Amino acid sequence: MVQPRVAIALGDPAGIGAEVVLKALAALADDSPEDPPEPPSKITLVGNRALLEQTCDRLVQAGFSYLPDFSTLDLLEVPLDSALVSQITPGAESAASGEASFRFLQTAIAHTLAGKFDGIVTAPIAKSAWKAAGHVYPGQTELLAEQAGTTRFGMMFVGRSPHTGWTLRALLATTHIPLRQVPDALSPDLMTRKLGLLLDSLRDDFRILQPRVAIAGLNPHSGERGQLGHEELEWLTPWIHQMRQQHPYLTLDGPIPPDTLWVRPGQAWFGTSRPVQTHDAYLALYHDQGLIPVKLMAFDCAVNTTIGLPFVRTSPDHGTAFDIAGRGIADASSMKAAIRLAISLSAQRLILQNQS
Ligand SMILES: NC(=O)C1=CN([C@@H]2O[C@H](COP(=O)(O)OP(=O)(O)OC[C@H]3O[C@@H](n4cnc5c(N)ncnc54)[C@H](O)[C@@H]3O)[C@@H](O)[C@H]2O)C=CC1
Numbered sequence: 001m002v003q004p005r006v007a008i009a010l011g012d013p014a015g016i017g018a019e020v021v022l023k024a025l026a027a028l029a030d031d032s033p034e035d036p037p038e039p040p041s042k043i044t045l046v047g048n049r050a051l052l053e054q055t056c057d058r059l060v061q062a063g064f065s066y067l068p069d070f071s072t073l074d075l076l077e078v079p080l081d082s083a084l085v086s087q088i089t090p091g092a093e094s095a096a097s098g099e100a101s102f103r104f105l106q107t108a109i110a111h112t113l114a115g116k117f118d119g120i121v122t123a124p125i126a127k128s129a130w131k132a133a134g135h136v137y138p139g140q141t142e143l144l145a146e147q148a149g150t151t152r153f154g155m156m157f158v159g160r161s162p163h164t165g166w167t168l169r170a171l172l173a174t175t176h177i178p179l180r181q182v183p184d185a186l187s188p189d190l191m192t193r194k195l196g197l198l199l200d201s202l203r204d205d206f207r208i209l210q211p212r213v214a215i216a217g218l219n220p221h222s223g224e225r226g227q228l229g230h231e232e233l234e235w236l237t238p239w240i241h242q243m244r245q246q247h248p249y250l251t252l253d254g255p256i257p258p259d260t261l262w263v264r265p266g267q268a269w270f271g272t273s274r275p276v277q278t279h280d281a282y283l284a285l286y287h288d289q290g291l292i293p294v295k296l297m298a299f300d301c302a303v304n305t306t307i308g309l310p311f312v313r314t315s316p317d318h319g320t321a322f323d324i325a326g327r328g329i330a331d332a333s334s335m336k337a338a339i340r341l342a343i344s345l346s347a348q349r350l351i352l353q354n355q356s
């Protein structure tokens with residue numbers, strides 16, 4: 001029997017990371033019968049005990065009594081100077097909170113690469129707090145990829161509808177770059193790399209061997225035959241034709257006008273009386289083209305998954321929520337889904353490894 005070992009990096013200590021982790025672990029221990037059981041697993045928190053205890057105390061003060069037994073939690077301690085710890089206040093993003101969250105993630109990655117863990121769940125960090133601490137990365141994804149020694153990686157959001165059971169998967173072709181840079185960053189080469197990653201993940205992580213994938217257009221109405229933009233005519237449509245020839249087992253639709261792309265996923269997510277023809281995955285060309293619909297549908301349960309790494313990485317779809325940090329009111333559903341997905345994807349990889 002496989003028993004995946006999963007690390008949870010506790011994220012920015014001025015945000016809601018540790019709070020949603022503690023709540024999610026308590027909820028997982030008390031899973032409702034309609035939740036499919038996850039395989040047995042070993043969970044280790046990666047953070048700082050003093051900061052974690054502060055979060056626990058605040059949750060107790062906020063009246064939250066159902067927490068996991070602190071003494072049974074496995075904690076990989078990341079030592080921090082008491083001077084640094086004393087600068088951290090809930091809701092106040094700072095260089096100190098950025099430094100702490102950076103070290104939590106670095107430690108989780110180093111131990112994973114050394115073989116101690118099969119997967120990492122990351123609680124949210126603030127990129128600006130990392131920058132204030134001197135660590136300039138577009139996000140956790142890029143640090144994970146750099147440390148894992150890969151340039152072939154992708155940001156995919158996965159959510160299972162609580163209304164219908166349908167699974168939404170959305171991969172972003174570009175991620176944390178200014179909107180102005182998007183058209184220049186997109187190219188047939190980039191799209192080929194992202195599609196390859198997506199097909200690998202659909203096959204290995206989700207056992208989908210003959211996938212249906214939808215590709216978004218870039219411009220309104222996918223360019224309206226060149227009247228509203230040229231990228232679709234110049235390279236996106238020819239690239240899709242080329243990919244259809246290269247992957248005969250793949251159904252590839254697009255470029256679909258970016259607004260209508262999300263109509264059917266929305267129907268499949270919320271339910272409709274008519275049958276809906278959906279895709280196994282949606283490839284959005286830039287951050288907000290993918291994440292606005294994902295968050296509208298699934299803010300409470302979508303999971304940010306990094307594909308292409310030599311280990312599993314998941315994260316909730318929300319951020320540090322500094323505006324509500326320390327108040328005990330954060331919703332832990334997305335973190336719970338991130339932990340569940342990390343366990344099941346890690347178990348899946350262990351099974352594949354044992355078979356080969
Ligand atoms: N995985 C990660 O590390 C992510 C980090 N971020 C970072 O988070 C910071 C804040 O970003 P925002 O755009 O404000 O997004 P955010 O997700 O932190 O907050 C947006 C709104 O949603 C609410 N919210 C978020 N999570 C919630 C939860 N679990 N329960 C209840 N309410 C919740 C917040 O209170 C806020 O009103 C930024 O520095 C950004 O870089 C953002 C997204 C993902």
Ligand SMILES: NCC(=O)COP(=O)(O)O
Binds near residue numbers: 125138140291304315
């Ligand atoms: N919008 C998604 C996000 O900010 C997550 O970034 P990352 O820290 O997981 O790279």
